[in-house]
Amino acid sequence: AVDPDRLWNSIAETAQIGATAKGGICRLALTDLDRQVRDWFVARCEAIGCRVTVDDMGNIFARREGRNPALAPIAVGSHLDTQPTGGKYDGIIGVLAGLELLRTLHETGIKTEAPIEVVNWSNEEGSRFAPAMLSSGVFAGAFSRAWACDRTDRGGERFGTALEAIGYRGAEPCGQHPLSALFELHIEQGPVLEAENKVIGIVTGVQGMRWYEVTVDGQEGHAGATPMRLRQDALLTAAAMVRSVGDIAAAHAPDAVGTVGLIECRPNSRNVVPGQVFFTVDLRHPSDAVLDEMEAAMRARFAEDARGLGFRVDDVWNKPAVRFDGECIAAVREAAAGLGFPAREIISGAGHDAAYVAAVAPTTMIFVPCAGGLSHNEAESAEKDHVAAGANVLLRAVLDTDRR
Amino acid sequence: AVDPDRLWNSIAETAQIGATAKGGICRLALTDLDRQVRDWFVARCEAIGCRVTVDDMGNIFARREGRNPALAPIAVGSHLDTQPTGGKYDGIIGVLAGLELLRTLHETGIKTEAPIEVVNWSNEEGSRFAPAMLSSGVFAGAFSRAWACDRTDRGGERFGTALEAIGYRGAEPCGQHPLSALFELHIEQGPVLEAENKVIGIVTGVQGMRWYEVTVDGQEGHAGATPMRLRQDALLTAAAMVRSVGDIAAAHAPDAVGTVGLIECRPNSRNVVPGQVFFTVDLRHPSDAVLDEMEAAMRARFAEDARGLGFRVDDVWNKPAVRFDGECIAAVREAAAGLGFPAREIISGAGHDAAYVAAVAPTTMIFVPCAGGLSHNEAESAEKDHVAAGANVLLRAVLDTDRR
Ligand SMILES: NC(=O)NCCC(=O)O
Ligand SMILES: NC(=O)NCCC(=O)O
Numbered sequence: 001a002v003d004p005d006r007l008w009n010s011i012a013e014t015a016q017i018g019a020t021a022k023g024g025i026c027r028l029a030l031t032d033l034d035r036q037v038r039d040w041f042v043a044r045c046e047a048i049g050c051r052v053t054v055d056d057m058g059n060i061f062a063r064r065e066g067r068n069p070a071l072a073p074i075a076v077g078s079h080l081d082t083q084p085t086g087g088k089y090d091g092i093i094g095v096l097a098g099l100e101l102l103r104t105l106h107e108t109g110i111k112t113e114a115p116i117e118v119v120n121w122s123n124e125e126g127s128r129f130a131p132a133m134l135s136s137g138v139f140a141g142a143f144s145r146a147w148a149c150d151r152t153d154r155g156g157e158r159f160g161t162a163l164e165a166i167g168y169r170g171a172e173p174c175g176q177h178p179l180s181a182l183f184e185l186h187i188e189q190g191p192v193l194e195a196e197n198k199v200i201g202i203v204t205g206v207q208g209m210r211w212y213e214v215t216v217d218g219q220e221g222h223a224g225a226t227p228m229r230l231r232q233d234a235l236l237t238a239a240a241m242v243r244s245v246g247d248i249a250a251a252h253a254p255d256a257v258g259t260v261g262l263i264e265c266r267p268n269s270r271n272v273v274p275g276q277v278f279f280t281v282d283l284r285h286p287s288d289a290v291l292d293e294m295e296a297a298m299r300a301r302f303a304e305d306a307r308g309l310g311f312r313v314d315d316v317w318n319k320p321a322v323r324f325d326g327e328c329i330a331a332v333r334e335a336a337a338g339l340g341f342p343a344r345e346i347i348s349g350a351g352h353d354a355a356y357v358a359a360v361a362p363t364t365m366i367f368v369p370c371a372g373g374l375s376h377n378e379a380e381s382a383e384k385d386h387v388a389a390g391a392n393v394l395l396r397a398v399l400d401t402d403r404r
Numbered sequence: 405a406v407d408p409d410r411l412w413n414s415i416a417e418t419a420q421i422g423a424t425a426k427g428g429i430c431r432l433a434l435t436d437l438d439r440q441v442r443d444w445f446v447a448r449c450e451a452i453g454c455r456v457t458v459d460d461m462g463n464i465f466a467r468r469e470g471r472n473p474a475l476a477p478i479a480v481g482s483h484l485d486t487q488p489t490g491g492k493y494d495g496i497i498g499v500l501a502g503l504e505l506l507r508t509l510h511e512t513g514i515k516t517e518a519p520i521e522v523v524n525w526s527n528e529e530g531s532r533f534a535p536a537m538l539s540s541g542v543f544a545g546a547f548s549r550a551w552a553c554d555r556t557d558r559g560g561e562r563f564g565t566a567l568e569a570i571g572y573r574g575a576e577p578c579g580q581h582p583l584s585a586l587f588e589l590h591i592e593q594g595p596v597l598e599a600e601n602k603v604i605g606i607v608t609g610v611q612g613m614r615w616y617e618v619t620v621d622g623q624e625g626h627a628g629a630t631p632m633r634l635r636q637d638a639l640l641t642a643a644a645m646v647r648s649v650g651d652i653a654a655a656h657a658p659d660a661v662g663t664v665g666l667i668e669c670r671p672n673s674r675n676v677v678p679g680q681v682f683f684t685v686d687l688r689h690p691s692d693a694v695l696d697e698m699e700a701a702m703r704a705r706f707a708e709d710a711r712g713l714g715f716r717v718d719d720v721w722n723k724p725a726v727r728f729d730g731e732c733i734a735a736v737r738e739a740a741a742g743l744g745f746p747a748r749e750i751i752s753g754a755g756h757d758a759a760y761v762a763a764v765a766p767t768t769m770i771f772v773p774c775a776g777g778l779s780h781n782e783a784e785s786a787e788k789d790h791v792a793a794g795a796n797v798l799l800r801a802v803l804d805t806d807r808r
Contacts, residue, residue, distance in 0.1 A: 084671035085624045085679060127673040190629035209628060211674060220489045220781040223663035223686045224613060225594035225753030228653050230777065235664055236650045242643035249632050259627035260639055261674045263667060267488035269531040270615060270665045270684040272780040275489060280674040282627045349629030351675075373634065376676040377624040 004388035007100040015088040024378025029081040029123035030162035048106040054170025057135040058122035066112040072180040077119030087380020094185045097391035112402045121353040131317035136353035179361040184354040191373030200336040200343035201367025206355040208288045211317035212281040217310040220275035235274035240305035322355045328364035335396035408792035411504040419492040428782025433485040433527035434566035452510040458574025461539040462526035470516040476584040481523030491784020498589045501795035516806045525757040535721035540757035583765040588758040595777030604740040604747035605771025610759040612692045615721035616685040621714040624679035639678035644709035660689045726759045732768035739800035
């Protein structure tokens with residue numbers, strides 16, 4: 001079994017890198033804070049004799065050798081980047097439980113058949129560089145490396161340039177790294193497990209998600225002297241579209257969600273009728289067919305909302321729903337049962353690196369509850385016992401998989 | 405009569421200071437570009453023997469002495485700052501026609517009874533520092549200097565600090581500068597004169613204007629894993645409020661206007677349910693009583709739109725409607741008639757420094773048309789003949805007032 005205190009201390013230690021006044025973490029991908037936490041992680045893995053390699057998308061692999069060098073590694077891991085209003089658990093516990101697993105194997109001297117690797121994926125959050133799960137996406141062949149490196153943040157900086165700048169562009173070509181399985185431990189980020197008093201979520205899949213960028217073109221005008229009937233107010237139109245996104249999600253209740261998380265208004269001056277508004281849309285549903293309907297409804301509503309103003313909808317990302325691997329799911333189910341934790345099957349509302357890796361390796365996830373289902377929020381919180389339970393399920397699922 | 409070419413050349417020359425790719429000007433108050441255009445203006449005034457003084461709000465007064473040193477100066481002028489998407493005419497022609505007037509008096513050797521002054525007021529636009537007309541407001545006693553200097557831009561820089569930084573904090577206490585009259589030439593910034601083929605607007609007053617700052621408090625959450633019914637989405641609520649502002653203006657058609665020109669979303673990340681939104685409201689109407697109704701309707705609608713989310717409405721600015729001075733208006737009417745320009749009376753939809761100065765000196769304004777009524781837009785344009793006509797009406801109104 002893992003050491004709950006050591007795991008909890010690692011969480012507290014890394015939480016200082018990018019700590020916010022409200023008790024969360026702001027550690028955007030490929031910033032200097034991201035470099036700091038990567039350095040921390042690499043040093044800890046090397047300290048217990050692991051070999052660390054980095055691929056050319058900045059994904060970090062810390063490897064503990066097994067008995068059989070012919071076997072591809074069994075991997076665990078997640079991501080160390082956060083949202084601007086991130087918490088201390090999202091992604092982080094998946095990597096640090098991996099470190100804890102390595103430490104436990106190291107201390108007990110257990111030798112596995114296959115090598116065991118802990119992975120930290122680059123830019124999972126997608127807050128700084130869209131789309132999310134960018135580097136696991138390249139790993140799985142969903143995006144080309146060239147395309148991924150050309151993604152820019154809102155300030156115009158390229159992913160590739162930022163990766164070089166923090167010194168984490170490795171030599172290994174991303175994707176040429178076979179895995180025999182991947183298990184990702186994560187907080188649920190939603191309210192289900194807590195509401196049902198479950199400790200472990202056996203994640204059977206990830207819902208479909210689509211991202212769009214919308215640009216509405218109006219005409220700048222004087223806020224005092226331009227009569228309402230002569231205006232082309234890009235924000236008034238965008239506001240109608242924001243409401244439409246909410247309406248469309250509500251119309252596909254209870255499983256659908258729709259979010260406008262980012263909006264920029266130009267020139268953004270109090271007494272100028274807005275000339276251009278840029279905003280993003282995030283639509284999700286467990287069924288890709290329902291997502292098709294939602295997207296069609298959105299396009300139709302936007303055309304009405306525009307009332308003659310020009311607008312453009314760019315498709316930024318389309319990640320179809322994923323079903324995880326049956327054997328991996330069974331390994332998690334049995335580990336949870338064997339350890340006596342109340343568990344239930346669950347479909348992930350959030351996207352995860354595992355959802356890409358599932359295309360190239362047998363994959364699943366383990367969820368633990370978070371208070372009030374709150375995530376992407378500085379107040380995100382999880383219980384020490386639950387995180388330890390997740391890490392123990394992870395350990396057992398990995399060892400069981402190794403044995404087979 | 406003024407020299408139309410010289411006036412037009414000054415406009416072209418100053419338009420290079422902060423010129424934008426789209427043919428406009430971005431010269432925000434108290435930036436280094438503002439300093440450059442001030443330096444340009446001061447040098448030109450001094451070159452024709454004017455004495456230039458600056459008050460401690462950065463207002464610049466260029467004085468040509470008259471015969472009678474006991475008389476307070478007759479002033480003309482406007483502002484040289486612009487919007488982020490500003491044009492080449494808004495404010496600028498009022499100052500440069502003043503310079504042209506000084507040059508014309510200088511060349512022809514005309515001696516006036518009263519001194520003639522050209523004024524450049526600081527931060528008229530209100531885009532960088534709210535409210536607009538900040539320094540003419542202090543001049544007229546509507547704001548204290550201390551309060552005005554504490555206004556901050558969206559980056560947190562104080563007006564007072566920025567004023568020191570560009571070297572335009574003068575020695576003269578703002579407001580201790582009696583004027584015997586003020587005439588401000590400006591483009592209309594609306595569609596009326598052009599639509600009626602008038603060359604001169606005899607401005608009889610300025611409509612009332614109110615500014616508000618609204619903050620909506622939601623709760624950050626995961627865009628994929630937070631069910632719609634559990635969300636507190638600050639942007640979804642703010643979008644309803646933006647629509648309400650438009651509805652309230654439309655409900656008081658055709659004279660009312662209502663604008664949300666600036667919006668900021670936090671944390672502004674695609675996959676985070678917005679936790680806080682800040683936006684501004686600008687409401688205007690020629691009748692203060694109607695503005696009271698509009699404000700009450702806005703507050704009531706916002707309370708409905710909130711649907712339980714917390715929000716705050718801060719009153720930032722309330723500038724009641726103004727009626728200009730009868731004798732000044734008559735001077736403009738007679739000057740336009742005497743010069744044979746088609747003219748009509750008009751109420752200004754835009755705010756102007758003259759609207760504050762009217763409280764402490766006999767004041768009025770002269771409007772000239774701008775193409776399509778477009779202003780606060782880089783495509784703002786005015787005809788050379790119209791600007792020259794406005795400058796000649798200004799010259800004659802000033803000389804007639806001086807004679808009385
Ligand atoms: N797990 C997680 O928060 N991922 C970020 C990508 C997303 O689901 O929006
Ligand atoms: N004239 C002008 O554009 N003034 C700016 C203040 C306002 O009316 O919003």
